Amino acid sequence: MKYRSAELRDALAAEYVLGTLRGRARRRFEHSLRTDPMLREHVRAWQARMAPLDAAANDVQPPAHVWDA
Numbered sequence: 001m002k003y004r005s006a007e008l009r010d011a012l013a014a015e016y017v018l019g020t021l022r023g024r025a026r027r028r029f030e031h032s033l034r035t036d037p038m039l040r041e042h043v044r045a046w047q048a049r050m051a052p053l054d055a056a057a058n059d060v061q062p063p064a065h066v067w068d069a
């Protein structure tokens with residue numbers, strides 16, 4: 001699937017990088033990543049934007065009861 005609008009590619013790339021793009025939409029997006037270099041560039045740009053936040057965050061181990069719920 002080709003995403004013609006740069007705004008749509010950017011928005012979907014942001015959702016993908018943040019982990020909020022789910023289900024069929026995520027699978028379609030990942031399929032498009034294989035053939036769309038502009039889409040990959042949008043993903044790389046969002047990964048670069050988010051890298052400082054990722055580096056600053058500490059890993060947190062959730063309590064065992066969270067996994068049971």
